Amino acid sequence: MERVSLKMIAEELGVSIATVSLVLNGKDKNGRVGRDTAKKILDKAAELNYVPNTFAMGLKMGRSKTIGLIVADISNVFFGTLALYVQEYAEKEGYTVIVANTNEQVKNMERMIKLLKSRQVDGLIITPTEGSEFLIEDLMKDKMPLVLVDRSYPDLPVNSVLINNYEISYKSTKQLIQQGCKNIAFVMYKQNHFHINERKRGYCEAVKEVGLYKEDNIQEVRYEFLKSDIDRAISYLVKKEEKIDGIFFATNSISIAGVKSLCKHHLVLQRDIQIMCFDESDAFYLVPFSIPFVKQPIEEMAQHAIQILLDQIEGRNLKVEKCFLDAELILR
Amino acid sequence: MERVSLKMIAEELGVSIATVSLVLNGKDKNGRVGRDTAKKILDKAAELNYVPNTFAMGLKMGRSKTIGLIVADISNVFFGTLALYVQEYAEKEGYTVIVANTNEQVKNMERMIKLLKSRQVDGLIITPTEGSEFLIEDLMKDKMPLVLVDRSYPDLPVNSVLINNYEISYKSTKQLIQQGCKNIAFVMYKQNHFHINERKRGYCEAVKEVGLYKEDNIQEVRYEFLKSDIDRAISYLVKKEEKIDGIFFATNSISIAGVKSLCKHHLVLQRDIQIMCFDESDAFYLVPFSIPFVKQPIEEMAQHAIQILLDQIEGRNLKVEKCFLDAELILR
DNA sequence: TTATTGTTGTTAAACGTTTAACCTACTAAA
DNA sequence: TTTAGTAGGTTAAACGTTTAACAACAATAA
Numbered sequence: 233m234e235r236v237s238l239k240m241i242a243e244e245l246g247v248s249i250a251t252v253s254l255v256l257n258g259k260d261k262n263g264r265v266g267r268d269t270a271k272k273i274l275d276k277a278a279e280l281n282y283v284p285n286t287f288a289m290g291l292k293m294g295r296s297k298t299i300g301l302i303v304a305d306i307s308n309v310f311f312g313t314l315a316l317y318v319q320e321y322a323e324k325e326g327y328t329v330i331v332a333n334t335n336e337q338v339k340n341m342e343r344m345i346k347l348l349k350s351r352q353v354d355g356l357i358i359t360p361t362e363g364s365e366f367l368i369e370d371l372m373k374d375k376m377p378l379v380l381v382d383r384s385y386p387d388l389p390v391n392s393v394l395i396n397n398y399e400i401s402y403k404s405t406k407q408l409i410q411q412g413c414k415n416i417a418f419v420m421y422k423q424n425h426f427h428i429n430e431r432k433r434g435y436c437e438a439v440k441e442v443g444l445y446k447e448d449n450i451q452e453v454r455y456e457f458l459k460s461d462i463d464r465a466i467s468y469l470v471k472k473e474e475k476i477d478g479i480f481f482a483t484n485s486i487s488i489a490g491v492k493s494l495c496k497h498h499l500v501l502q503r504d505i506q507i508m509c510f511d512e513s514d515a516f517y518l519v520p521f522s523i524p525f526v527k528q529p530i531e532e533m534a535q536h537a538i539q540i541l542l543d544q545i546e547g548r549n550l551k552v553e554k555c556f557l558d559a560e561l562i563l564r
Numbered sequence: 565m566e567r568v569s570l571k572m573i574a575e576e577l578g579v580s581i582a583t584v585s586l587v588l589n590g591k592d593k594n595g596r597v598g599r600d601t602a603k604k605i606l607d608k609a610a611e612l613n614y615v616p617n618t619f620a621m622g623l624k625m626g627r628s629k630t631i632g633l634i635v636a637d638i639s640n641v642f643f644g645t646l647a648l649y650v651q652e653y654a655e656k657e658g659y660t661v662i663v664a665n666t667n668e669q670v671k672n673m674e675r676m677i678k679l680l681k682s683r684q685v686d687g688l689i690i691t692p693t694e695g696s697e698f699l700i701e702d703l704m705k706d707k708m709p710l711v712l713v714d715r716s717y718p719d720l721p722v723n724s725v726l727i728n729n730y731e732i733s734y735k736s737t738k739q740l741i742q743q744g745c746k747n748i749a750f751v752m753y754k755q756n757h758f759h760i761n762e763r764k765r766g767y768c769e770a771v772k773e774v775g776l777y778k779e780d781n782i783q784e785v786r787y788e789f790l791k792s793d794i795d796r797a798i799s800y801l802v803k804k805e806e807k808i809d810g811i812f813f814a815t816n817s818i819s820i821a822g823v824k825s826l827c828k829h830h831l832v833l834q835r836d837i838q839i840m841c842f843d844e845s846d847a848f849y850l851v852p853f854s855i856p857f858v859k860q861p862i863e864e865m866a867q868h869a870i871q872i873l874l875d876q877i878e879g880r881n882l883k884v885e886k887c888f889l890d891a892e893l894i895l896r
Numbered sequence: 897t898t899a900t901t902g903t904t905g906t907t908a909a910a911c912g913t914t915t916a917a918c919c920t921a922c923t924a925a926a
Numbered sequence: 927t928t929t930a931g932t933a934g935g936t937t938a939a940a941c942g943t944t945t946a947a948c949a950a951c952a953a954t955a956a
Contacts (some may be wrong), residue, residue, distance in 0.1 A: 233706055233707045233708055233709075234706075234707070235684075235912095237911095237912055237913090238912065238913070239912075247935080247936090248935075248936050248937080249912085249913085249914095249936095250914080250915080250935080250936060250937075250938095251934085251935065251936075253912095253913065253914060253915085254914090254915090254935090257914080259914095259915090260934095263932070263933050263934070264933085264934070264935080265933095265934065265935070266933075266934055266935080269934080269935085283678060283681045283682040284682055284912090284913080285623070285682070285684060285911090285912050285913070286619075286682050286683050286684060287618075287619045287620075287622040287623040287628065287684055287911085287912075287913090288619075288623050288911075288912035288913040288914090288941090289912080289913055289914080290619040290913090290941090291617070291619040291620050291623055291911090291912080291913075291940095291941045291942065291943090292912080292913045292914050292915090292940075292941050293913080293914075293941085294941075296619065298683075305648065306638070306644050306647050306648050306651070306663075307641060307644040307645040307647070307648040308644070309639060309641060309644070312638050312639040312640070312641070312644040313639040315638050315639070315663070316637065316638050316639040316665060319638070319663075319664075319665060320665075323679075328662060328679065328683060329662075329663075330660060330661075330662055331638075331647070331651075331661075331663055332651075333648060333651060333652075346615060347655075347660065349615045350615040350616055350617070350618050351618050351630075351660060352617060352618060352619055374565055374566075375565045375566075376565055377565075488846045488849075488850075491849075491850050492846075492849040492850065495849065495850060495851070495852055498852070513846065513847070514820045514824075514845065514846075514847050515845070515846050515847035515849075515850045516850075517820075517823075517824040517827065517847075518820075518823050518824065518827060518847045518848075518850055518851060519827070519850060519851065520827050520830070567942095569941095569942055569943085570942065570943070571942075579905080579906090580905075580906050580907080581906095581942085581943080581944095582905085582906065582907075582908095582944080582945080583904090583905065583906075585942095585943065585944060585945085586905095586944090586945090589944080591944095591945090596903090596904075596905080597903095597904065597905070598903080598904055598905080601904080601905080616942090616943080617941090617942050617943070619941085619942075619943090620911090620941070620942035620943040620944090621942080621943055621944080622911090622943090623910095623911045623912065623913090623941090623942080623943075624910075624911050624942080624943045624944050624945090625911085625943085625944075626911075
């Protein structure tokens with residue numbers, strides 16, 4: 233893996249390294265380097281298949297043109313799609329993305345931040361884990377350019393890109409009510425995340441308004457034990473005295489697991505029970521009826537996150553930006 | 565974003581940079597540095613929250629401890645899962661992964677290789693796009709450590725991790741036959757990929773064996789126009805003279821799109837038609853009957869790919885490794 | 897006494913870039 | 927003839943790390 237350096241090009245052509253650098257960076261305008269010297273250099277670089285050494289560049293310039301993206305689990309389609317778009321928009325601006333997984337563990341998040349810092353990232357886009365407020369505060373003290381996505385700590389003066397969790401959740405619950413549901417459950421993660429609580433608040437508000445609020449209709453499941461907890465929750469909900477006739481699932485992984493679990497109880501969706509999901513899934517198209525869901529504007533989230541982050545990195549905007557995007561209710 | 569360097573630690577403690585480096589790299593054994601000096605350095609490093617500058621290290625050492633992973637589309641759950649495990653195993657060995665998407669375009673693959681090279685990756689794991697043989701050959705000429713995953717060019721002496729496409733495909737088709745299907749279709753991408761052709765060969769072999777081969781039962785769809793092409797293909801298959809009673813979908817994206825399309829025709833799966841899919845999908849658990857599928861050992865694929873790649877990078881093994889793993893037929 | 901060995905460090909070069917500052921030769925104007 | 931300007935480069939330092947080679951000193955051995 234013989235790597236081609238400026239030096240090699242310079243030696244082969246009998247010019248100085250500086251000249252080669254100037255030409256290859258396009259800084260040879262206004263008469264720094266002669267036309268034919270420039271052409272010779274360009275040709276030789278192409279011939280030798282020169283690629284600049286980002287390490288040397290980064291070391292010298294103090295910027296890596298790299299950003300870190302920290303998510304819970306890249307194999308989850310929500311985060312995978314987010315990663316796809318983040319990379320797409322980052323690349324357009326000449327930035328590379330390193331993706332890191334936390335698996336919702338704050339310990340991992342800490343490790344990943346350290347790793348990405350050692351990789352000299354110029355900034356971070358993070359979906360923070362539960363209990364990671366202190367890590368965010370540390371990063372802010374460090375003046376690391378930073379954008380939180382999907383989740384946030386509303387009291388911290390930190391850039392964020394969020395959706396209208398409360399409103400869309402309220403609206404979705406209303407929709408179930410309008411479809412005739414009289415006893416609606418809400419299944420959420422047992423996590424103290426602001427965005428999750430906002431979704432809960434939206435649900436509560438909607439059911440309270442029509443006098444349908446019941447505390448035991450709200451079921452919490454643990455991330456690490458999703459499958460078993462969901463089964464228990466669904467069992468409880470479908471077997472209890474006043475049977476449930478509608479369920480709102482608070483995230484995409486809960487939606488999938490929840491619907492799976494419902495199937496096990498031989499309940500026929502849309503007849504025995506109405507459901508409402510967060511996030512789209514291919515799965516929804518496999519059933520011969522439509523499953524309503526909340527569609528998050530993932531591409532726009534990625535786009536705004538990148539834009540805010542790069543504005544900070546490149547010093548175009550130093551104010552804290554809190555960006556709210558509207559999710560959409562899809563009924564079909 | 566004041567970055568802490570060895571120099572700062574050295575100055576604060578009144579020792580040389582070399583000493584600090586030695587201690588922080590654990591190279592102060594056999595009496596290089598005194599016990600208490602070492603302790604002072606360790607403490608100060610922790611206090612200042614020192615993280616080594618990977619750029620300077622990489623520049624000096626000529627190795628980045630970074631590998632590149634090139635896939636078609638990170639938001640596809642197969643590649644997402646692959647990425648997850650590749651990262652997990654890479655991290656265990658102290659390597660970081662940069663993921664790049666090609667969207668199945670050879671142009672993009674070329675761009676991504678260039679980008680990753682400029683990032684000084686020590687090696688690459690690639691699921692090559694169609695027509696990218698010349699890029700692989702270039703990399704081999706460059707002596708870039710390399711492992712192809714999922715797909716390969718069998719004539720090239722290049723490391724690869726593949727599944728037993730022919731056998732599992734043969735076996736899956738046999739299964740459909742055994743379930744009583746008399747007229748089985750095969751839906752595949754219109755791509756000249758070896759692994760895809762192997763899957764086709766497995767199907768063909770199985771149907772020919774029992775005299776059920778019909779050329780127009782093999783339908784090809786284009787990656788860029790998956791949805792429309794699938795709809796056309798399914799329409800054709802279900803409406804033609806001798807109606808189809810079984811379909812084998814050759815990849816996960818085709819499976820999902822295909823089942824969606826079948827639903828549109830109001831066909832009841834497992835009654836009107838038997839199907840067989842490649843790769844698992846959450847979707848399969850939403851229907852009250854079981855959908856058989858081919859399960860690829862994604863974690864093992866990632867593990868072997870990393871192991872082969874690191875063996876090459878670190879010079880432990882210079883032979884070309886062709887690794888074959890067995891996919892599994894899941895019936896439930 | 898002198899040499900040897902061990903302990904605890906330091907010095908300095910190198911990795912591949914970028915870029916401010918400098919240099920040389922030529923042309924044109926005063 | 928001098929002076930200034932311009933075109934077309936070159937020199938050298940710096941970024942933060944690693945590590946071979948060196949050094950200073952003390953203890954021990956011959």
